Amino acid sequence: MTKDACKQIVLDIIADIAPDEDLSNLKPDVRLRDQMQLDSMDFLDIVMELRKQHGIEVPEADYIHLASLDSCADYLTPKFEALGK
């Protein structure tokens, strides 16, 4: 699993959660919340979809790592790899 592939997985989830948003210009190093309308329930959606679709658990203490696409990739890629993906 490359970090780019991991980012794409997160982007696909966000596209479902925020279907009205244009995601084409999202900056990977900027907090998602600063670039689009995402509230705390939306972040819980990301956590839920990672769990449902990919079997990945994100403990509450680690939610901070889901702030930007880059931080998502840094945090989630090893988890995907640990699952053999």
Added chain:
Amino acid sequence: MSFKPARIVITGIGLTAPNGNSLSEFRQNLLAGVAGVEPFDVRYMGRLIAGVCHYDPLRYQTRKGLRVGTRAGSISIYCAHEALKDSGLAFDSVPKDRVGIYLGCTEHGNVETENEIYAISKFNYDTKYWSHYHNPRTVANNPAGEISLALGITGPAYTIGAACAAGNVGLIHAAQMLRLGEVDLAFCGGVSESIHTFGIFAGFKSQGALATHADPKKASRPFDKGRNGIVVSEGGCIYTLERLDDALARGAKIYGEIAGYCVNSDASDYVLPNPGRQAECVRKALVNAKLAAADIHIVNTHATATPQGDIQECEAIRAVFGAGCPETNINNTKSYIGHCMGAAGALELAGNLPSFDDLVVHPTINVDDLDPLCAIDGLVLNQPRKVAKVEAILNNSFGMLGINSTLIVKRFVA
């Protein structure tokens, strides 16, 4: 000192029914005999029939709003926006804390709970897959709350649980709140998302009260000898109500005036109607409206096409109306749209209100073989009836646990 309640008038209507997404479309189809029942797949039960609404949810909601909210919330938002548009109110200048939202619901939350149980069944019923949206979706005030969020209304916004009498009760409650001076403008009526829960279909089937027919459009047939139960439908109808002085001051179009009402209880059975209490409800509403039975020109019946329920309502109507009421016409709207549950009373009233202007009474359709036990005087069957006058419309809506509601609307005369 006697209390003189303010006169309350209807100034806007927004609706979605299985056969129309605006009052004009709905009315046109009621006069043309166009039913709105269709085949519908129900979880665990397969292909059944239902009344399905085909409004455009994206007219007033984002795709995210639709994903997060409920079907009842979406129907409510659509109807509230349509009612607001129809009212001609300059909403930007309306103090939002003086606006109330009062919506009748038969039930709420079953759809979302069933969906979540189905979703976690795919994960061996592990509740960590249960949605964090479950609680805001299933709280009983959800449909009213979704309107308050959509329109920025900060006054009271809640639902009123009154089984299938709820649509009428939403209007009645709003009139009371306006008279008490609690609010200056009310969005009120009823809403239902019931077709998206298998439980309501399964429940009526177990009760022997779920309609079947080879032709879905013929399935809902109150008063017909061959009737065999209820067609479950979704829908919504929301009115703007105002005190007459406020409506006149802004030059509002007025559909009609709330003349009187009654809500009472059978206190006799969970599901079986009580004709004596129904008749009492109608009589009390007439007294409240200061009208005689003969002053009513249209009675919209609640009849749902259950074998027993229709007969009992006819018994109640016969006890109040009859030979002394030659100008009273009696019809039924469920024959077109099935039973829209919490929205039923509000929708059925709306379908009849244009009669004040066009002097036509829409019929009960699908009556091929009138049940003699339902053969009450004044029934309008299968063809619209042109009448000499329509001064007052009486709308019956009854529900389980023995709740009865009667609402009378009269032509507005200054």
